[in-house]
Amino acid sequence: MTEPMKVSSKNLDFFYGPSQALYDVNLDFEQNKVTALIGPSGCGKSTFLRCINRMNDLIPIARVQGDLRIDDVDIYSPEVDVVDLRSRVGMVFQKPNPFPKTIFENVAYGLRVKGVRNKAYIASQVEKSLESAALFDEVKDRLHDSALGLSGGQQQRLCIARALAVEPEVLLMDEPASALDPVATQKIEELILQLKTTYTIIIVTHNMQQAARVSDVTAFFFMGKLIEADATETLFTKPRKQQTSDYITGRFG
Numbered sequence: 001m002t003e004p005m006k007v008s009s010k011n012l013d014f015f016y017g018p019s020q021a022l023y024d025v026n027l028d029f030e031q032n033k034v035t036a037l038i039g040p041s042g043c044g045k046s047t048f049l050r051c052i053n054r055m056n057d058l059i060p061i062a063r064v065q066g067d068l069r070i071d072d073v074d075i076y077s078p079e080v081d082v083v084d085l086r087s088r089v090g091m092v093f094q095k096p097n098p099f100p101k102t103i104f105e106n107v108a109y110g111l112r113v114k115g116v117r118n119k120a121y122i123a124s125q126v127e128k129s130l131e132s133a134a135l136f137d138e139v140k141d142r143l144h145d146s147a148l149g150l151s152g153g154q155q156q157r158l159c160i161a162r163a164l165a166v167e168p169e170v171l172l173m174d175e176p177a178s179a180l181d182p183v184a185t186q187k188i189e190e191l192i193l194q195l196k197t198t199y200t201i202i203i204v205t206h207n208m209q210q211a212a213r214v215s216d217v218t219a220f221f222f223m224g225k226l227i228e229a230d231a232t233e234t235l236f237t238k239p240r241k242q243q244t245s246d247y248i249t250g251r252f253g
C-alpha cells in the first residue's frame with residue numbers, strides 16, 4: 001500500500017486581485033520527505049508555499065481556488081481553525097526574524113500564544129526545540145539574553161526552534177539560508193536533513209546546489225505553473241521538459 005500524502009494540491013489557482021500567480025498546480029508532498037521548490041524569480045514559489053499555511057489570507061486581494069489538503073482535510077474549508085493550522089504548519093522565512101525578546105521567550109512564544117501555562121513543560125519544550133534546531137549548546141548559558149545578540153545563522157536556527165516548539169507536522173522554509181554565510185548555510189542544510197525524520201519539509205530555494213543537496217523531490221515552477229516534479233536526482237539529471245533543462249543548465253533565470 002502506498003503512504004497517504006501529507007500535503008496535496010489539486011488544481012490550485014491563485015490570484016492577487018486580477019493577476020493570476022498560480023495556474024492549476026497539482027503537487028503532492030510525501031511525509032518525512034524534503035521537497036524543494038525551484039524556479040526563476042516571480043514564478044510563484046513563495047505564493048504556493050504561503051498557500052499551505054494560509055499566510056496569503058493576510059493579503060486582502062488574495063484569492064485561492066482549487067483544493068489544498070493536509071492529511072486529506074481541505075485546509076480552506078470553513079471549519080478549519082487557521083491558528084491551529086499554522087501551529088501544525090510551521091514557517092521559517094528568508095531573513096531571520098526573532099522577536100526583541102530573550103532567546104527563551106522567542107522559543108516559548110508559540111506555546112504562550114496557545115495558552116500553555118505549565119512552566120516545567122514550557123522549559124522542557126524550549127530546551128528540546130533548541131536541541132532539535134542544533135542551537136542548544138551554543139546558547140544554554142544565555143537563554144535569558146536578548147535573541148538580537150545572536151549571529152544571523154544562530155538567529156535563523158532560533159527561528160527554526162521557535163517553529164518546532166509547538167510541534168508542527170509540516171515545516172515550510174522560504175529561502176532559509178539565503179541571508180547566511182556558507183558556514184551557517186551548511187548548518188541549516190545539515191539540520192534540514194535531520195529534521196526530515198520528524199517533519200515533512202517544503203523549502204523554496206534559489207540555489208540549485210542546495211536543492212540537490214537537501215531534497216528528495218524537486219518541483220520546478222515557471223510563470224505560475226508547475227512544469228515538472230520528480231525525484232531530485234532525476235530532475236537534475238534527466239529532466240523531462242525542455243524548460244526545466246534550460247533552467248537547470250543556467251540558460252535562464
Ligand SMILES: Nc1ncnc2c1ncn2[C@@H]1O[C@H](COP(=O)(O)OP(=O)(O)OP(=O)(O)O)[C@@H](O)[C@H]1O
Pocket residue numbers: 016021039040041042043044045046047048059
Ligand atoms: N502581495 C502581493 N501582491 C500582488 N502581487 C504579488 C504579491 N506577492 C507576490 N506577487 C506577485 O506574484 C507573482 C509570484 O510571486 P512570488 O513571490 O510567489 O514568486 P517567487 O517565485 O517566490 O519569487 P522570488 O524567487 O523572487 O521570491 C509575482 O509576479 C509577484 O510580483
